[in-house]
Amino acid sequence: MTVLFAVLLPTIGAFILPLAGKVSKLLRNILALLLVSCSFILSLILIPSALSGHIESFRVAFPLGLDFVLAADPLAVFMALVSSFVGSIIVLYSFDYINHYENQNEYYAMVVLFLGSMMGLVYSQSLIYLYVFWEITAIASWRLIGFYRSPKDVLKADKSFLVTAFGALVMLIAFIAIFGMFGTFDLTVLKGHVLPGVLIGLILVGILSKSATLPFHTWLPDAGVAPSPVTALLHAAVLVKIGVFVFARLFLFTFNIGVFWHTAVPVIAAVSALVAAGAALIETDMKRIIAYSTVSQIGFIFLGLATGNPVGVAGGMLYILMHGIAKGGLFLTAGIVEQNTHNKDITKMGGLISTMPLTAVSFLFCAFSVMGIPPFGGFFSKFMVISGAVDAGQIAISITFIIGAFMTILYLFRMFNLVFLGEARGKLAAEGSKLMVFCVVLLAIMSLGSGILISYPADFVRIMVSQVGGIR
């Protein structure tokens, strides 16, 4: 039942928020934070059962193979912890960030619904409910990206909705085909079956479009028109991670995929990582740089998951955690900078470290983690992913990714230089509000702390990986 509550509390609670907003703003904000952190706490409670091997699950039987199944296996609990933790911090950050815009009720409702459906997605063990929650996140992101309501924003919101819905529909075809072959949508029943290559390809279209990998990546930088907490949510906590998660859920934990895909996916990931890193190098819009960086980093996660050996998969999993924390921090610091300078163009900033030191240092910490500089968390995950790829014998691809990693260092330093160092090219703004700074500092410390205390998440991930069947 804990699983059910972890899913239902935020999804249903989201619709109470607008009503609460009518009563008082504070009540609504606190309630939103409570709902999201409830999922976090409930997921924490689920850890022992997940690790003990006695997996807690919840099932309602329906005709036509439409059984509603929730199960808290280690993979689900891990994903749920990452997203609900980053999500809680983002909601906290929003208190100050969003409070001078219109449509706040809708904002909180959609953010909580977003995180709630993410919980549903990670815990559900049925293809069809996976799809249902997948599309609910699309609805929520559609409303959130268009938050500012200008024609340009709404157009981009529509674009992201259409691209991800296209991927989802293609994936749905594959799901229906799976139903046609096996007569059920239940993943626990489907475990261990071999899928035909066509269906893997169709599902991959869905996954790549949601996680914004080449060639479906264009919507993600465009989605940068949304408010910063939303972009942080999209990039760090929820949306792009969905694709990665579903990849792990379907192709590592459920179906057996052929050797071909263990090479094809890294190639796609490598191209995506390099092209996006190149784009990030020449972009001047602050949020677009970080967005391209996400596209690039997602490539690393795919590489890790697709290597198919324990080190690589564990690296990919850790990467999800590290990237979530660090990228969330980057976007939130970018949000502070953007809100206070009213500017997104990095060529028109500079010297901000003198007026907003805490923000600058937090940015640097998070950037170090994304770059993979020891002892930050990002180092371990990046190291494990690449060593996993080398173990798998994919030397060429490993070298490509190392180049990608260098490019990451380049563009993040360039950005840090232009924004925080040097002389001021634009107006020097003051530090953000205390609450917002607290959030980014927290994330920065987490980036460092997760590196120093790497053994805890690594143990968790090792147990999880040991349950994967298809690893050689």
Add this chain to the structure above:
Amino acid sequence: MGIEMSQMFWTFFIFFALLLVEGFYCIIVTYNFLRVLIGLELLMKAVTLFIIVAGYLSGNLALAQSIAITVIVIEVVVVVVAAGIIIGFFREYDSLNIKNARSMKG
């Protein structure tokens, strides 16, 4: 009986078809709503004929007659309503030309 019956059916069918051709030709070619209505009337005449023929040939005249009567009643209601619409159309556009009704794009 079979062959004779077939022959009769085809004879009547030819006339039914001819009336249908007349009606459809009228609907398609004319520009005047009243004439379109006349075309529709011809179609209904053809159908009424066909129903009675059906009853006549199959020996089920009672059914055919009761159906034909109902059809005639419905027909007159439709014509009256159509007449009302046409008069209204004339009041609005001061013409019965069908081309005036092409302002709506498909």
Add this chain to the structure above:
Amino acid sequence: MNVLLLLLILMVLAGLWSILTSLLLRATIALALTSVLLTVVMFQMNAPLAAVFELSVCAGLISVVFISVISLTHRQPLKEYLARRQKRILRFWPLPVLLLVVGVGLSFVHRPVHIMLPHPTAFGDIRIMMWQLRRLDLFGQILVLLAGVYGVLILFRGNKNGN
């Protein structure tokens, strides 16, 4: 049978006339004539009740409706009418040809057909048929008539705005 054939040929010709004539009033008369001919055909086929209906309703009532619509709407100057008359012929001459082709073409089709005799439970008497077996149709008819009444109420009432 021969009488029937003659009547049917006349009926088709009357229909043709109603389409080809350039005067709307004449077209209406031709339509009424078609109706009358249909009535006679029905009498010949032993369907007197339907025939009476056809005569009174179609030949009578509908003609009245048509004529009133024409008197309400038709205001064409004679000159324009004469000019139009020439053009009309251009559009309508294919019809008789088409009729001839269809008629002759179809007369070569003589596939045997199997006509089903009435269901043994069917009643031969039209009164029983109508009042006992087809009550629902009568109910439907009343419905259509009611709708027609509202139609007349709405459509023939002048515009409220006064134009």
Add this chain to the structure above:
Amino acid sequence: MNYLLIFVPFIALVLVNLLPKKLRPISSFLVLLLILAAQSIFAALAPFGLIRAVGAVRMEHLFGFHLLIDNLSLLLLLSAGIVGFSALMVAWHSIKDEDDRFNFTNLLFILLIGMNGISMLRDLFSLYVFIEAIAVSTFIMILLYKAREAYEGALKYLILSVVASVMMLSSIALFIMFCGGTSFEVIKLSLVSSGALARIAIALFICGLFIKGGLVPFHGWLADAYTSAPAPVSVVLAGVVTKASGIFTLIRLLTAVIGFSPATKDLLLIIGAISIVIGALAALGQKDIKRMLAYSSISQMGYILVALGCGTRLGLIAAAFHFLNHAIFKSQLFANAAAVEEQTGSRDLGSLGGLAQKMPVTGITSAIASLSTAGIPPLSGFWSKLLIIIALWVSGNYFYAVIAVLASLLTLAYFLTLQREAFFGQVSVKVSSVTEASAGMLIPAVLLSAMTVGLGLVFPFVIKYFVR
């Protein structure tokens, strides 16, 4: 019980018209509202066996004709009840003139009787008579305000409707000749032994139904009629009327008389797939809200048709469920369009914008209905589309399944356009002084979108009643 469904409204209609003139509009409104509500509740609860016991009273000998209620009838009864209810609510607030309002209620009475009749009939010719009753009252309803463009819509509809009647009547004549009667059992029995002409008769009848239902080769009249009709009329027209006379009759014929032969299946699949794609593409280019919705209707009817084309039990269930869903979300979208037109005086997408901020309830409900139409979970439209696609896939029509899936993207695209231009976005200058529509307009919208969401959430629970 069955007879009550057509006699109660009929007697009520007569009685209401006998009342003194002052009392008529309000009393007819209330009586019809009551009847519609009762009918919806009856139809919604009947599958659960709550009212079945009451309905078992046999009255056949009293009236001498057969009206049978099966699950399919309940579907139409429910849709008619729900849509009629919403249309009446919309009408009460958007029709200003008392006489017009009274006339609308009267015609709605006739439509209701007609649809209830259609849902229970077992005779081809009676079916035709009731369809015609619906059609005649529809012509008049479109012209309720006598708007200039309404004449064109009504005339187009009338002409094509008569052509459809001619086809149906010819087919009835052929049935008399080759099957010896018009009732479903007689036709079904003799269909096996009869030859090619009986098949032509079937084809003619189905063709007539396609015209009445506005499916693709014959869809020309539909957009004009829907667009030019007054707001409440288009709600009831798009929600249930054309579906009752077109698609529902087709379902009834297929299940009770004709059965599924390979040729019929192919016909349904091809026409359905073409309707889906052409309707969606045409909707994509529209600037008028109602016109867009009209084309969307064509597209959605295509979905019902392809589901029928599977010829399997699952396909029928999917078609039935999509029928109900379509009645709910399409009438709601038209009710939203009515609210927008009422408040802004315009239906042109170019001159609207940001209405969601001025009319929050309308904005949210229309977003829900749009997403439901596009088949986005967890709304009810998703489940019916999912069932349709599963049915297509399981019956081996992979190609059509893929078309049906990918066409949802087109649906989503035009509804996102609608949302972007009208609701979601910045408030445009022309609508800056607009306020939310009156409560009466909002009640049906809220009610229907609650149904969409509710049905979507409980669908897995109720599906077993559908499957049975």
